Every structure is written in structure tokens, then in C-alpha cells.
Amino acid sequence: MSSLPYLKKLNNAFTIFSRSYAFKSDLKIKWVRPEKIPCFKPEKSGDLQGFSNINKSETILEFQNSKELATADNNVKKLFSLEFAPKKCANNLYIKNMMSKVQRHELDFSTIETKIARWTGIIRALQESMERFPRNIRMKVTLKELIDRRKKHLKYLRRWDYKKFEWLLETLDLVYKPPPNHFHWITRKESLKKLTDKYCDGIKEERLKAYRLTLENEQPAFLEEKIRTLQFIRDEQKACNVVVTVTEEEINDVKNQLEELKKKNAESNNQLN
Structure with a gap:
């Protein structure tokens, strides 16, 4: 029986503790978890251009120089075109076209820009295939490895030859996206804190703006009252035969300030109308 009061206190404490987690803010802030973009998507890899469709009437790459x-007859040429060839032949022709954009000569296959162009062609071909077969794990791993390898070589090229790096990105229509130095998980709690701070800053800016407009609207009346006050002080000092501390220049300066303010308000009203 002696343990009942202790259990009641513990139960009340647990109820208060659990209610603190159930507290919801009255602020109209809604957080939606950002959509996770797969690593092989063009948004992550930096490819601004996808796999372009090749003309099906072109000849297969292996037979383009065939005499x-x-x-031969048109029907024979059609049989050796990309229309009746497997998808691999179209991919090979696309990769060859990508390499020809940056090759120094016809036999250039080992320079860094040619390698990057070749990998870019393969990456874009695999990205198109991944759109049709998103569950192909082997293709996904190969694509991820190629993207990482291209980023690694782009990083070296950026360090040692920045002009060639910029030219290569422009020619291949790429964007260099290096990996972040410090990976940071996106959490709901931290995001809500940032959104709350942003919401409070917005309220503060709105109220300061409204208060600034109120003061600007009251400024002409304040200047008119200031002119009357200065003139009253000057007249009283003259009537009492004491040293006059308010000069006519000060009063004229306030009058000029009032006229400039009225002109400014009139111009702003005309612009709004």
C-alpha cells in the first residue's frame, strides 16, 4: 500500500513527459522530405544532355568504310543500317560521335579528354537503358562506377589544365559536380528549425517594413510641427530679449527638407498610378 502514491506520481510524470512530445506548434509550417535522387540520374551525374536519337538510316559503324x-543495292544498304541492327550498334556509333568531338586526330584514343568523352557516351547510353530497366542492379553498379571514374578524371583535369577542363565541359555539355567535403543527413528536426527561423525572420521584416512606412507617412506632419515649434521658440526668445538660439537657416533647412519630401511622395504616387 505504501507504494501506491509513488506509482501515481510516476504515472503523472510520465503523462506530462509524453504530452510534451505531442505538442504541436501553431505556426503554419509544413516540411516535406526532399525526394531522393538516385546517383545514376542526370541531375546527380551532371549530364545536361541525354542520349540523342541517331538516324536509323545510317550505316553500322563497322561497315561505314566498306567499298x-x-x-551495293539500296535493300542491302538498308540491311546494314541501324534500323535492323541491335541497340548496341547505335550505342557504339553514339560513343564514336562523342569521341570525335574532342579527338586530336583519328587515332587518338588515350588522351584524358577522349577517355572522358567515351565514358560520357557510355554513361548516357546506360542512363537511357536504366529508365527502361530500373531494377537492373548490375547495370546500375556499372553506371555508378563510370560516373565516379569520370568525376575523378575531371577533378584532375580541373587542377592541372583549367582551360581544357572548361572547354571539355562546354563541348560535352556537362556540369562538374564534385562530392561534398562533409556529408550531412537531412533531418526533420533540423529542417523545421531552419523553416521556423526563416518564418520568424519574415515576420520581423514585414513588421519593420510596415513600421518604416508608418514613420515615412508621419514624417511630413512631424516636419511641419518642427517648423512651427522652431518659429515659436525664436519669437519667444526675441520677445523676452534673450539670446536667440534658433536661426532662420535652421528653419529654412527644415522647410527645404519638407518640400523635397513632398516632391518625392508625389513622384512615387504618380509611378504607382
Whole structure:
């Protein structure tokens, strides 16, 4: 029986503790978790251009320099075109076109810009395939490794030859997105704190703006009252035969300030109308 009061106090404390977690703010702030973008998507890899469609009437890459095919019948040429070839042939032609944009000569296959162009062609071809087969884990791993390898070489090129780095990004239509130095998880609690601070700053700015407008509207009346007060002080000092501390220049300065303020308000009203 002696333990009942203690259990009641413990129960009340637990109720208060649990209610503190159930507290909800009255601020109209809604946080939505940002959508997770897969690593192979162009938004993450930095590819501004996707896999472009190649003309199906073009000849397969392996037979483009064939003399026999050049003099062959149109039906034979059609059989050796991309229309009846597997998707791999179109990918190879696209990769060859990407490499030809940056090659120094026809036999250039080992320079860093040619390698990056080749990887870019393969990446964009695999990205198109991933859109159709998103569950292909093997293709996803290969694509991720290629993107990381390209980023690594772009990082080296950026360090040692920045002009060539910029030219290569412009030619291949790429954006360099280096990995972050410090990875930071996006949490609901921290995001709500930032949104609350932003909301409070917005309220503060709105109220300061409203208070500033109120003061600006009251400024002409304040200047008129100041002119009357200065003139009254000057007249009283003259009537009492004491040293006059208010000069005519001070009163004229306030009058000029009032006229400039009225002109400014009139111009602003005309612009609004």
C-alpha cells in the first residue's frame, strides 16, 4: 500500500513527459522530405544532355568504310543500317560521335579528354537503358562506377589544365559536380528549425517594413510641427530679449527638407498610378 502514491506520481510524470512530445506548434509550417535522387540520374551525374536519337538510316559503324557496301543495292544498304541492327550498334556509333568531338586526330584514343568523352557516351547510353530497366542492379553498379571514374578524371583535369577542363565541359555539355567535403543527413528536426527561423525572420521584416512606412507617412506632419515649434521658440526668445538660439537657416533647412519630401511622395504616387 505504501507504494501506491509513488506509482501515481510516476504515472503523472510520465503523462506530462509524453504530452510534451505531442505538442504541436501553431505556426503554419509544413516540411516535406526532399525526394531522393538516385546517383545514376542526370541531375546527380551532371549530364545536361541525354542520349540523342541517331538516324536509323545510317550505316553500322563497322561497315561505314566498306567499298562493296557503297556500290551495293539500296535493300542491302538498308540491311546494314541501324534500323535492323541491335541497340548496341547505335550505342557504339553514339560513343564514336562523342569521341570525335574532342579527338586530336583519328587515332587518338588515350588522351584524358577522349577517355572522358567515351565514358560520357557510355554513361548516357546506360542512363537511357536504366529508365527502361530500373531494377537492373548490375547495370546500375556499372553506371555508378563510370560516373565516379569520370568525376575523378575531371577533378584532375580541373587542377592541372583549367582551360581544357572548361572547354571539355562546354563541348560535352556537362556540369562538374564534385562530392561534398562533409556529408550531412537531412533531418526533420533540423529542417523545421531552419523553416521556423526563416518564418520568424519574415515576420520581423514585414513588421519593420510596415513600421518604416508608418514613420515615412508621419514624417511630413512631424516636419511641419518642427517648423512651427522652431518659429515659436525664436519669437519667444526675441520677445523676452534673450539670446536667440534658433536661426532662420535652421528653419529654412527644415522647410527645404519638407518640400523635397513632398516632391518625392508625389513622384512615387504618380509611378504607382
